[in-house]
Amino acid sequence: MSISSAARRVAALLKATGRKVVFAESCTGGLVSGALTAIPGISEHLCGGMVVYRNRTKIAYLTIDRRRLEKYGPVSAEIAAAMASRVLERTPEADIAASVTGHLGPGAPPALDGLVFIGIATTSPKRHAAPDEAVFERHCRPNDSRLARQRWVVEQVLDLLGRALQEQPNND
Secondary structure, three states: OOHHHHHHHHHHHHHHHOOOEEEEEOOOOOHHHHHHOOOOOHHHOEEEEEEOOOHHHHHHHHOOOHHHHHHHOOOOHHHHHHHHHHHHHOOOOOOEEEEEEEOOOOOOOOOOOOEEEEEEEEOOOOOOOOOEEEEEEEEOOOOOOHHHHHHHHHHHHHHHHHHHHHHOOOOO
């Protein structure tokens, strides 16, 4: 599925369910939320997003614990989950969030090259409860360019967000 068709699908699901989304992006640098902004009327459902590319920015913007970052590393399931939950907690009108963190190269450590974690968090009906979280691990094709990898990751995030919207159609 192309980025534009994935974005149209997510926009249609957001509209059909009346949900509002927010993003915390690292390796995609805002491309996921940017893909949705091409859809007319998305302002009713896209609250915004944070580009938290560096560790200090993750700490400052999302209050990710420094010790947690050091323990798990910025490219980990734990940090992807925390990113999604924290951006959702900081965006009162949003009820679903997606996060993405990964090593897209070049120059990534060989064991981490192409490794990506995508987090999805949804609010519970009782806003004071902790968000429900799910994290997905993905691996980019090894010989793809950085740009090709970024585009593929954007498609993956939008696909997983669409699936989450289908599984939990509303917040009532």
